[in-house]
Amino acid sequence: MKSARIPCNLVTGEEVIEEFDETGRPAGLCSGTVEMMDINRQMDVAVLDEIQMIDDAERGWAWTQAFLAVQAREIHLCGDPNTEELVRKLAAQAGDELEVVNYTRLSPLEIEKRELGDDLQKLQPGDCLVFFSKRHILAAKNIIEAETGDKCAVIYGSLPAETRSKQAELFNDPDSDVKYLVASDAIGMGLNLAVRRIIFSRVRKFNGHELIKLPIAQVKQIAGRAGRFQTAPSKDSRDTRSTGNVGYVTSLHAHDREYIEQCLALPSPPVKQAAFFPSDTIIQEFAHFIGPQSPYHQMLARLEASIKLPPLYKFVDLSNMITTSKIFANIRGLLLEEMMTLAKAPVSSTDERVKSAFYSFCLVIANGQSKTITEIPNTGVGYLGMSVIPNARPSDTFESIHRVLSLYLWLSYRFPTHFLDRTGAMQLKELCETKINDLLKKSPSISRIVGRKKAKSFKATALHDDSEPLNHLQPPSPRRPRAPTRRYSSF
Incomplete structure (x- = not known):
């Protein structure tokens, strides 16, 4: 909105930025986290993104509250179609009219026929490698920069939101020296990324209790980041892809690529509660x-x-x-x-x-x-x-x-x-x-951090098993009243 010079407020738990129009009146548009939705304010239109989060064990209550309590004449719900049946039932309970609009992905998504393996020379500008721990993300970043000579951005959940946005900006800029991205599943929501190919390091992650295979919905959400944002043509001679907005998906290992292909062919399990x-x-x-x-x-x-x-x-x-x-x-x-x-x-x-x-x-x-x-x-x-x-x-x-x-x-x-x-x-x-x-911005030498004899072993560990902590090696780190009638447009 601001880039289009339209006044828009920002409201999050940690920050409130108020904008005013040319007459000095508060902006009528407001963007913010769902927890900060003002359910006591009369609105013409409310937009709830990522509606599939309504069943999230910790934050889902905020989507439920916003969905049922916001005082808006019209609500637009955006998200995975796997919530459609639940939305229908909730709308029926509230006595509201529901209209479902299904959108087709504008850019095609293709799964590559071969896995990448550990040959980092096969990386191409616009590639995003997905790992599931901060330590392996930083390790992979340093290995990639040491072997390719190109810079690599990183995004993971514990990074400040502002830093994640800055890393995304560097990666998206075709004129920057950042060619690759190494990220966690944090890329699934909230960021516009110029990703051309998603490369899964593994399809398992530690959920705090045990190792589990990634759910179908999460595989589809992560893979779907490829080709979703306008990608500028690269001047790098190694980038032999067409400049079209096709998204590609693969993995480091053949058996993981097979699981990803199965997930992409299946519908996401329905959200039931x-x-x-x-x-x-x-x-x-x-x-x-x-x-x-x-x-x-x-x-x-x-x-x-x-x-x-x-x-x-x-x-x-x-x-x-x-x-x-x-x-x-x-x-x-x-x-x-x-x-x-x-x-x-x-x-x-x-x-x-x-x-x-x-x-x-x-x-x-x-x-x-x-x-x-x-x-x-x-x-x-x-x-x-x-x-x-x-x-x-x-x-x-x-x-x-x-x-x-x-x-x-x-x-x-x-x-x-x-x-x-x-x-x-x-x-x-x-x-x-x-x-x-x-x-x-700093990239310490892998051999300097873990020792020359361990560098090769470290690369194998970092690139081939990010499901468990690196216990035997020191991973590299940077140097030191409700409206009476509402209409839902969703999906």
């Missing part, structure tokens, strides 16, 4: 019912065990919310309404710095204090002024600090009297992004 999370009013009533002395995380566990839902709905997974609530369990002075908000905060359960900072933030609220980010302990922002990070991987450290700053900004919009100097925190966040971008 919409995720549900109760309103604040219901949570308050339940908390008062079981008694004010019960810790908030125990109240959530009892709520999860007690609630009964109709067949079309499933209760969200409260694991992360319960884990977050345990962090402030022994802090006195927090009100129920404050705990309800804090439990929803974006706290990484695997990042000790973020958890420590969150505990400090909760103390600020409980003690009725007002502080800037630099006045609060355990945030790690002091590292931003250091030229060398001691005893740590710089990229991991800066990504962790970025999560702390994003958390602070998230809280500043919900507890503005407690968390001051939002502008200063935003500036530190931007500095953190700059440092991460600078680190990603």
